[in-house]
Amino acid sequence: MARAATMNAFERDRYSRQIRLPQIGEAGQERLLASQALLVGMGGLGSPAAMYLAAAGIGRLVLSDFDRVEASNLQRQIIHRSADVGELKAHSAKRTLAEINPACEVTALDWQLDDEELRGQILAADVVLDCCDNFATRFAINRACVAHARPLVSGAAIRMEGQIASFLPEATSPCYECIYPGELEHEETCAVEGVLAPVVGVMGSMQALQAVLVLTGHADAVRGKLLLFDANAMLWRSVKVPPAPGCPTCAARQTR
Numbered sequence: 001m002a003r004a005a006t007m008n009a010f011e012r013d014r015y016s017r018q019i020r021l022p023q024i025g026e027a028g029q030e031r032l033l034a035s036q037a038l039l040v041g042m043g044g045l046g047s048p049a050a051m052y053l054a055a056a057g058i059g060r061l062v063l064s065d066f067d068r069v070e071a072s073n074l075q076r077q078i079i080h081r082s083a084d085v086g087e088l089k090a091h092s093a094k095r096t097l098a099e100i101n102p103a104c105e106v107t108a109l110d111w112q113l114d115d116e117e118l119r120g121q122i123l124a125a126d127v128v129l130d131c132c133d134n135f136a137t138r139f140a141i142n143r144a145c146v147a148h149a150r151p152l153v154s155g156a157a158i159r160m161e162g163q164i165a166s167f168l169p170e171a172t173s174p175c176y177e178c179i180y181p182g183e184l185e186h187e188e189t190c191a192v193e194g195v196l197a198p199v200v201g202v203m204g205s206m207q208a209l210q211a212v213l214v215l216t217g218h219a220d221a222v223r224g225k226l227l228l229f230d231a232n233a234m235l236w237r238s239v240k241v242p243p244a245p246g247c248p249t250c251a252a253r254q255t256r
């Protein structure tokens with residue numbers, strides 16, 4: 001937390017529309033400015049999530065992605081530009097974020113993190129956003145978030161559907177594995193199933209929103225809720241999700 005204790009005049013002006021909200025205020029904006037988020041995946045979800053967090057004034061973003069930008073990404077991964085095809089996504093994303101808000105400190109991790117590196121990054125973060133596209137990574141992130149008591153905002157989108165849930169480091173909160181046990185067996189991909197561009201934009205923006213709520217002391221709004229978005233019917237559903245008894249990842253926490 002290297003930043004000065006209070007905002008300067010420029011920051012007060014830059015974030016004035018947010019500071020005006022009773023839910024944020026100066027104290028909430030200060031908390032955002034002093035916060036660090038880890039984003040795993042700079043694809044369709046990570047793009048809007050990172051852009052909104054940077055614009056909203058989060059202090060530090062750590063971006064983890066070892067893929068390169070492909071032409072078929074550009075339809076929905078809006079942090080990358082046509083000229084970025086072939087470049088590492090972590091670097092292309094960092095450049096866009098510097099244009100949006102140069103005061104946001106961005107670290108680009110452009111290699112595949114091993115378990116220890118992932119745990120270290122999660123430990124350093126105030127909130128973790130899972131914006132990745134495979135269950136193996138999702139489960140690894142969840143395990144580390146439970147182990148190190150970090151809030152996890154998990155989003156997913158495919159076809160014309162999206163899902164989002166925040167998992168809090170609390171005995172009464174479910175974890176990712178409580179909701180999606182054994183999903184490894186039926187993995188679906190956007191490459192095969194397809195996905196409508198704004199659907200990932202909606203879900204990634206919701207991840208940024210939930211992260212801001214968690215960071216500014218409004219975790220009540222997200223606690224124990226799985227939100228399901230159906231773009232075909234233009235409907236949101238909110239499902240209450242309790243911790244799963246005997247969950248291999250969080251059962252020990254439930255009985256504490």
Ligand SMILES: [Zn+2]
Binds near residue numbers: 176247249
């Ligand atoms: Zn669990």
